[in-house]
Amino acid sequence: MSRGQFELFKEMLANVSANSPFYREKFQKSGIDVNEITSMEMIAELPFTTKEELRQAYPLGLQSVPDEKIVRIHSSSGTTGKPIIIPYTAQDVAAWAEMMARCFEIAGITPLDRIQITPGYGLWTAGIGFQAGCEKLGAMAVPMGPGNTDKQLQMMMDLKSTVIIGTSSYALVLAEEVEKRGLRSEIKLKKGVIGSERWGEKMRQRIRNELGIEIYDIYGLTEIYGPGIAIDCDCHEGMHYFDDFLYFEIIDSVTGEVLPEGEV
Template sequence: FEKLPFSDKTDLRKAYPLGLQAVPDEDIIRIHSSSGSTGTPVIIPYTRQDVADWSEMMERCFRLAGLTKLDRVQITPGYGLWTAGIGFQTGVERLGAMAVPMGPGNTEKQLQMMQDLKSTVLISTSSYALLIAEEIEKRGIKDKIHLKRGIIGSERWGDKMRARIESSLGIEMFDIYGLTEIYGPGISIDCHQHSGMHYFDDYLYFEVIDPDTLKPLPAGETGELVITTLAKQGAPLLRYRTHDITRLIPGECPCGCKFPRHDRIVGRTDDMVKVKGVLIYPAQVDKLLASIDGASSEYQIIIDHKDGKDVLTLNVEIDDVDNSMNMAAKIADEFKAKIGIKVVCIPCAVGQLPRNTGKTKRVFDNRVG
């Protein structure tokens, strides 16, 4: 199998608009698309069976997270060409629960519906879940909120953010994974054990490869996730390089589910930045801040080129702004010791950095070229 060629987003972009279509026009009932924010968008055609299979996987995800027909599921990701909103909705409907198809933004309306309809499940990005949690705290309406679970996807997030949202909302949170090229969200999720994410090997074949040698890695070793679709009709993909970094987890999950697991996505092979010869991943910064008492999960990395040299600035929220000087020194020292580069640390109060209804941008590279 490993002798078969890889495919990646560059190949898919070259096929724009419908070069990926593998069945006659009369069999295609829907298309979805990537945003195209970093180049030509990728258009993925779906057959009726593709939509049914995707819905089946999404329902499995919800059942693994403990959802039932009695749940009221508030869906905040976007609809339209993006796979997220409609993908979650079809899974909720297949399960038989109540879908509350809010879409993104309009936090005032989100909170009103959350209270009036007594929503029990929130589906969102981690960034928007944090914004919702902070608004609920600010307004003092936690006693009017009935949320029990959060289904969180679309962006990588760290343990400190997870703990903060779970504590603020009093809910259990579940990572859900997916990408537009491979159906959409709902191809894997973690269960109540939170010891890995179950993926559906009757629909998908997962490999993890060394991104440098492109050789498959054994279970337990971290590398780049590669996915082959086994049942997709409209746009089947062979050995698709996701650029997401994870590992396959050997053995069965203590929850008893027989579907295999991969670990949480810890980053991407293409989201690293190089500063003064040092490779930096946002996941490293997440881990660093999680180890420092008083530091928040929210930060920004700013990279500038001044006077002929690169300068890295870390804006980070802290709990006690009266202790800013000491916290700045401590975080800068830890950054140098653990990541290997000098940083200018600028602490700020919790809530001062921007909040987003979608994905949060962490790295701002202002260097030219």
């Protein structure tokens, strides 16, 4: 983190401690005075935030700007408890689109590509996030949303989609249907960007072999914009993230100690 980034981080801390009901209470309970955070190393003194705490901020306890600055709401699924609602400013939306466009570029996707987006739209961050990144990049978005495999395959053939976006399980469904229907020669896909679900090398090889495409693992979570904050590249040996937007720490899960780069 550069000095300029640290100053921006300090501004953000001051803002959330003053204007977010959630963080104001959290810092007060933890005895944290954000004005005393004077170096990057002191970031480690800030308290952890857990998923359960974020749920308790429902519905808008995380908001730290006036209502007129909020342009969009997204939410986690809430399948294991209350959903976590995240309010987005116009700047949030722009930053997210920029990171998503970078992810596409890392995957070798260009404005000449036609990107078929199969994740859901709406409160979930996936579909609309990929859409924004696609438009930022200048590629053609095919905003299909989830399901309706017959139509997915028809549009894929008719529009000559070159990139598929989806979960690993749905990408596998499409691969199996392409094989079963004998459509391989009519499919123009070259790449796939896969996220949302845990999947491994065995799944990667299966999808890649059945669809004849290179696939990339994309990462994100509702609490930090959504998908698009990290992606793997052609080497497939780990994620690339954007350190001009995000600050990562490597944490010992037992002691809570911040570890140096290269540690697990």
